[in-house]
Amino acid sequence: MNGNGVWRRTHDNGSLRPHDVGREVTLMGWVHARRDLGGLVFIDLRDREGVTQVVANPQESDSAAAAAAQVRSEYVIAVRGVVAARPAGTENPKLATGAVEVRARELRVLNPSETPPFSIADDGPVDEAVRLKYRYLDLRRPSMLHRLRLRHRAAKAIRDFLSAEGFLEVETPMLIKSTPEGARDFLVPSRLQAGKFYVLPQSPQLFKQILMVAGVERYFQIVRCFRDEDLRADRQPEFTQVDIEMSFVDRDDVLSLGERMIASVVRETLGRDVALPLPQLTYAEAMARYGTDKPDLRFGMEIHDCSATFRGSQFQIFAQALAAGGVVCGIRVPGAAGYSRREIQELEALAKAAGAAGLVAAPLDPAGVRGPLAKHLSAATDRELRERCGAGAGDLLLFVAGPAPAASAALGRLRLDLVRLRPELRDRVGFDRARLSLVWVVEFPLFERAADGALGAVHHPFTAPLDEDLGALDTQPLSVRANSYDLVLNGVELGGGSIRIHRHDLQQRVFAALGISPGVARERFGFLLDAFQYGAPPHGGIALGFDRMVMLLAGDESIREVIAFPKTQSATDLMTGAPSEVDPAALEEAHIRVRLD
Numbered sequence: 010m011n012g013n014g015v016w017r018r019t020h021d022n023g024s025l026r027p028h029d030v031g032r033e034v035t036l037m038g039w040v041h042a043r044r045d046l047g048g049l050v051f052i053d054l055r056d057r058e059g060v061t062q063v064v065a066n067p068q069e070s071d072s073a074a075a076a077a078a079q080v081r082s083e084y085v086i087a088v089r090g091v092v093a094a095r096p097a098g099t100e101n102p103k104l105a106t107g108a109v110e111v112r113a114r115e116l117r118v119l120n121p122s123e124t125p126p127f128s129i130a131d132d133g134p135v136d137e138a139v140r141l142k143y144r145y146l147d148l149r150r151p152s153m154l155h156r157l158r159l160r161h162r163a164a165k166a167i168r169d170f171l172s173a174e175g176f177l178e179v180e181t182p183m184l185i186k187s188t189p190e191g192a193r194d195f196l197v198p199s200r201l202q203a204g205k206f207y208v209l210p211q212s213p214q215l216f217k218q219i220l221m222v223a224g225v226e227r228y229f230q231i232v233r234c235f236r237d238e239d240l241r242a243d244r245q246p247e248f249t250q251v252d253i254e255m256s257f258v259d260r261d262d263v264l265s266l267g268e269r270m271i272a273s274v275v276r277e278t279l280g281r282d283v284a285l286p287l288p289q290l291t292y293a294e295a296m297a298r299y300g301t302d303k304p305d306l307r308f309g310m311e312i313h314d315c316s317a318t319f320r321g322s323q324f325q326i327f328a329q330a331l332a333a334g335g336v337v338c339g340i341r342v343p344g345a346a347g348y349s350r351r352e353i354q355e356l357e358a359l360a361k362a363a364g365a366a367g368l369v370a371a372p373l374d375p376a377g378v379r380g381p382l383a384k385h386l387s388a389a390t391d392r393e394l395r396e397r398c399g400a401g402a403g404d405l406l407l408f409v410a411g412p413a414p415a416a417s418a419a420l421g422r423l424r425l426d427l428v429r430l431r432p433e434l435r436d437r438v439g440f441d442r443a444r445l446s447l448v449w450v451v452e453f454p455l456f457e458r459a460a461d462g463a464l465g466a467v468h469h470p471f472t473a474p475l476d477e478d479l480g481a482l483d484t485q486p487l488s489v490r491a492n493s494y495d496l497v498l499n500g501v502e503l504g505g506g507s508i509r510i511h512r513h514d515l516q517q518r519v520f521a522a523l524g525i526s527p528g529v530a531r532e533r534f535g536f537l538l539d540a541f542q543y544g545a546p547p548h549g550g551i552a553l554g555f556d557r558m559v560m561l562l563a564g565d566e567s568i569r570e571v572i573a574f575p576k577t578q579s580a581t582d583l584m585t586g587a588p589s590e591v592d593p594a595a596l597e598e599a600h601i602r603v604r605l606d
C-alpha cells in the first residue's frame with residue numbers, strides 16, 4: 010500500500026504459479042466470473058494477461074467474503090491475499106494459473122459495472138452491431154485482445170525488419186492535395202481559405218516519390234489512408250498501409266525486400282517459415298490459369314484453354330463462341346462425374362452469376378466423355394481433351410465458352426465456389442485452408458479502358474511501362490505492360506506497387522496516352538513534376554494493406570475484426586455515432602452551407 014491508501018498491484022492475473030505459494034499478493038482486474046457457494050465465493054479475476062482464481066472464505070476473512078458477495082460480472086476490484094495451491098483435483102489445466110488460487114484477505118470494489126450487454130467470459134458469437142456499439146467491452150474479450158497483440162507484433166516485426174534494412178520511417182501529411190489512386194477523396198474544408206479544401210490522402214504516393222527526390226533513398230511508413238468507396242468485408246474508409254519506396258532499385262529488389270518482410274512478419278507472429286523466393290505469375294498467366302489476378306494457389310483445379318481442341322467442332326455453343334473470336338475454357342473437377350443434374354444446374358447458376366453465358370458439363374467414364382458433348386467428339390479429340398485437362402474416368406469437366414477474359418473469369422469464380430461449397434472436393438484438389446499461399450503477380454497492363462471508352466491507369470499514372478513495350482505506347486497502348494506487381498495471399502490482394510517513371514519525357518507520353526493535358530497535369534501534380542526537374546533518382550515501391558495482412562494472419566474473414574474501432578458497411582462508427590451533424594457555427598466557420606436535396 011502506498012501512503013494514501015491506494016493499493017499497488019504486485020502481479021498480473023496471468024503470472025502466478027506453484028512457486029508463488031505462500032506469497033502475499035495484490036491483484037486487480039475485472040470480475041470474469043463469480044460463483045457463490047453459500048458464503049464461500051470464487052471469483053475468476055481477469056486482466057489483459059489472464060485469469061486468476063480468487064477465493065473469499067468467511068472463515069478466513071469476513072470482510073473480504075462480504076465484499077465478494079456484492080461483486081458482479083465486470084466489476085473492477087482489487088484483492089489482497091495469499092497464494093495457495095489449489096486442493097488436489099481442483100486444478101484447472103486450461104488456465105496458466107490453474108494450479109493456484111489467491112485466498113482473499115481484503116477485497117475492494119474499485120468500480121462497479123452495469124450488466125454488460127453480452128458476456129465477456131463466453132467469447133461466443135455476438136451480433137456485430139452490438140459488439141461495435143460496445144467496442145470497449147468487445148475488446149475486453151480474450152480473442153480480441155489476442156488480435157490487438159497480433160497486430161502489434163506484426164507492426165513491430167515490420168518496423169524491426171525495415172529498420173535493419175536501412176529504411177527511415179517518415180510521416181507524410183494528412184491534409185493534402187488529391188493523390189490519384191482511383192477512389193473518391195474525403196474532403197476537408199479550409200476555414201482559413203474560404204471555398205478551398207484539403208483532401209485526406211488515399212495513399213502517400215506523391216510524397217514518398219518526392220522523398221526519393223529528396224534523397225531519403227529508403228522510406229517506409231505504417232500509415233492511415235482514406236478512400237471514400239463502397240465498403241466490403243475487406244474494405245474500410247480508413248485503413249492502414251505499409252508504405253515503402255526505394256531508390257536505385259529494379260523490380261527484383263522491391264520484390265525481394267517485400268517477400269523477406271512478409272516472411273519475417275509470418276515468422277514473428279505465427280512462428281512459421283515462408284519458403285522464398287515466392288512464386289511469380291504474370292498477369293496474363295494468372296488470368297489464363299486461374300481466371301483472376303488474385304489467384305488462390307492453395308489448391309489446383311487450373312483452367313485449361315481448350316479452344317484449339319474444339320476448333321471446327323460441330324457443337325454449336327462452342328463453334329459460335331470460337332467463330333466470334335472467343336475461347337472455350339475448361340476445368341477438371343476430380344471425382345465429380347456422378348454429380349446429379351440438379352447439382353450441375355446449381356453450378357451453372359453460379360457460373361452465370363459470375364458472368365458466363367452457360368456451363369457445359371462433361372462427365373468422364375473409362376470410355377471417355379459422356380453427356381451432350383460426347384457425340385460431337387472424335388476419339389482423337391476426346392483423347393486430346395482428356396490429356397489437355399489431365400482428366401480421367403470419374404472426373405467432371407466443366408466448360409465455359411465466350412469472350413476471352415470473361416470466360417476464364419467465370420470459371421475462376423466457379424473454381425473458388427466449388428472448393429467453398431463442396432467439402433468433399435477439398436482433399437481431392439489438395440486444398441489446405443491453413444496454408445499461407447503467397448504469390449507475386451507481375452506485369453499488369455499499364456492501361457485499361459473505362460466504361461466511357463477513355464484510357465485509365467491500372468495502377469496510377471506514375472507507373473513505368475516495361476522497357477520492351479515502350480514502342481507500343483502511342484500506337485497500341487492497351488498492349489503495354491507495366492513494371493508493376495501485386496502480392497497475393499490466399500486469393501486476397503495484400504498490396505502492390507511499381508517501378509515509377511522518373512523521366513519527364515516518358516511521364517509526358519503516359520499523361521498524353523491517359524488524356525491528361527499538360528495543363529491538367531500541372532494543376533493536379535505540378536509539384537511532383539517540378540520536383541522531377543531537379544534530379545529524380547530511379548525509384549520504385551510498394552504498399553501492403555496492413556489490416557488485410559493481420560486479418561489473414563489471424564485467420565479472420567473481415568478486417569473489422571483486426572481494427573480496434575472499425576466502421577460499418579455504411580461507414581458509421583456505431584460507438585461514437587460518426588458521421589454526425591455538426592454545430593451550425595462550425596459550418597459557418599468552414600464556409601459550408603448544407604443542402605439536403
Ligand code: ASP
Nearest residue numbers: 212214506507550551552
Ligand atoms: N500507392 C499505391 C497504393 O496505395 C502503392 C504503390 O504504388 O506503392 O496502392
